[in-house]
Amino acid sequence: MAKKAWGGRFKKSTSKIAEKFSESISFDKRLYKEDIKGSIAHVTMLADQKIILKKESNKIIKALKEIEKEIEKEKFKFKEEYEDIHLNIEKRLIEKIGEIGGKIHTARSRNDQVLVDTKLYIRSEINEIIDLINELSKQFVNQAEMNLDTILPLYTHMQRGQPVLLSHHLLAYYEMLKRDNERFSDCLRRVNINPLGCGAGSGTSFPIDRDKTTKLLGFKEASKNSIDTVSDRDFIAEFIFCCSSLMMHLSRLAEEFVLWSSKEFDFIDLGDEFTTGSSIMPQKRNPDMAELTRGKIARVYGNLNSILTLMKGLPLSYNRDMQEDKEPLFDTVDTVKGCLELNTEMLKTAKFKAENMEKALSGGFITATDIADYLAKKGMPFRNAHEVSGKIVAYAEKKNKELEELTLDELQKFSDLIKKDVLDVIKVKGSVESKISYGGTSSKNVKKMITLAKKELSKQAKN
Numbered sequence: 457m458a459k460k461a462w463g464g465r466f467k468k469s470t471s472k473i474a475e476k477f478s479e480s481i482s483f484d485k486r487l488y489k490e491d492i493k494g495s496i497a498h499v500t501m502l503a504d505q506k507i508i509l510k511k512e513s514n515k516i517i518k519a520l521k522e523i524e525k526e527i528e529k530e531k532f533k534f535k536e537e538y539e540d541i542h543l544n545i546e547k548r549l550i551e552k553i554g555e556i557g558g559k560i561h562t563a564r565s566r567n568d569q570v571l572v573d574t575k576l577y578i579r580s581e582i583n584e585i586i587d588l589i590n591e592l593s594k595q596f597v598n599q600a601e602m603n604l605d606t607i608l609p610l611y612t613h614m615q616r617g618q619p620v621l622l623s624h625h626l627l628a629y630y631e632m633l634k635r636d637n638e639r640f641s642d643c644l645r646r647v648n649i650n651p652l653g654c655g656a657g658s659g660t661s662f663p664i665d666r667d668k669t670t671k672l673l674g675f676k677e678a679s680k681n682s683i684d685t686v687s688d689r690d691f692i693a694e695f696i697f698c699c700s701s702l703m704m705h706l707s708r709l710a711e712e713f714v715l716w717s718s719k720e721f722d723f724i725d726l727g728d729e730f731t732t733g734s735s736i737m738p739q740k741r742n743p744d745m746a747e748l749t750r751g752k753i754a755r756v757y758g759n760l761n762s763i764l765t766l767m768k769g770l771p772l773s774y775n776r777d778m779q780e781d782k783e784p785l786f787d788t789v790d791t792v793k794g795c796l797e798l799n800t801e802m803l804k805t806a807k808f809k810a811e812n813m814e815k816a817l818s819g820g821f822i823t824a825t826d827i828a829d830y831l832a833k834k835g836m837p838f839r840n841a842h843e844v845s846g847k848i849v850a851y852a853e854k855k856n857k858e859l860e861e862l863t864l865d866e867l868q869k870f871s872d873l874i875k876k877d878v879l880d881v882i883k884v885k886g887s888v889e890s891k892i893s894y895g896g897t898s899s900k901n902v903k904k905m906i907t908l909a910k911k912e913l914s915k916q917a918k919n
């Protein structure tokens with residue numbers, strides 16, 4: 457029977473079924489690097505504070521580094537009976553250097569230790585996710601630049617509304633991703649607070665130096681209330697929310713890619729690399745990667761719901777329930793990173809079909825708003841102008857003509873404010889270029905935003 461780290465007061469051993477039920481080593485072994493890093497900082501501080509001897513801490517640190525290598529080389533035997541990553545490493549430490557290894561847990565509890573690991577883990581994942589978001593953002597800017605003059609309909613209510621530049625549409629995603637990045641950076645501020653030294657939840661009677669471990673572990677400051685600290689999993693919920701928002705954006709992209717690659721739209725070619733065939737219908741090319749991106753959001757929303765439900769109504773402070781925070785967290789990280797990588801590559805090779813987008817601009821009287829604006833600029837109240845433009849549309853529809861095909865004579869029958877310059881206004885290109893308001897779709901604006909986005913991305917890369 458393996459001796460438990462907490463076995464002192466127990467007469468009987470834990471049931472196998474209980475061990476299997478409660479273990480977390482099968483998934484929290486993923487935190488081994490963070491666990492070792494946290495322990496090294498902790499024993500360094502203990503020695504500096506003369507709580508343990510320098511030579512003891514040196515011995516412990518050396519053995520911890522060896523354990524890290526054993527794990528990396530897959531030579532470490534993780535054992536279910538030692539519950540979690542913390543105890544597995546501690547047991548191995550004692551096995552290697554004897555009882556002295558047990559000093560590692562002086563002035564510490566697994567309740568603060570697990571938080572050190574999780575916070576260090578999320579911190580490094582946030583940095584990786586931010587980098588991956590920047591890679592995807594870069595592709596949106598690249599594609600915007602490559603498709604600068606392509607025009608497609610802006611859809612509202614899934615109906616063709618007004619002509620816009622494809623580059624403007626692509627940069628909408630750039631803005632969404634920029635907000636996601638900001639949210640992750642802000643979340644990091646609350647993640648990056650040092651929990652170490654809160655012990656089981658009341659602090660410790662040892663003369664520890666929390667500022668020292670804060671510095672060693674790169675945290676911003678030490679947490680201020682030991683009870684709150686060991687009870688808190690807000691930062692996990694917040695992190696998964698940031699991931700959910702990002703996934704929501706990716707799912708909207710995925711939905712557009714699915715629609716756009718259908719024969720009905722035929723706006724995009726996702727390429728052989730990112731589409732699959734059907735096992736029964738030989739003609740088919742399915743946008744599976746986009747569909748899976750859209751589908752994977754379900755896991756992330758589910759994980760957010762898990763964490764919020766897990767924490768609801770839990771009394772302070774630590775409760776074992778909280779061990780259930782890890783699988784949703786890990787699954788979220790894997791899902792989000794996978795989706796970001798995939799979509800970056802898929803967008804890189806995607807080909808937008810300008811001709812078909814252009815075709816979609818005809819037949820929908822897409823510049824009707826521009827006629828209303830034209831009349832309003834000449835002094836007609838907008839409501840009346842809307843009415844006149846509506847009548848022109850009805851006329852064109854009856855005559856089976858595009859607005860662009862109407863002659864000046866035909867147009868002038870509807871209002872004597874209509875002059876020759878209206879003929880530019882009713883063309884899609886003229887409509888696009890007239891949207892000169894800040895943030896609008898004129899190519900002058902879009903070019904400006906591309907330059908700005910590039911600057912922002914190169915600044916991000918330097919940080």
Ligand code: ARG
Nearest residue numbers: 480540566567570776778779
């Ligand atoms: N495996 C535990 C978790 O993830 C670590 C903390 C355990 N603390 C305890 N007192 N049993 O939450």
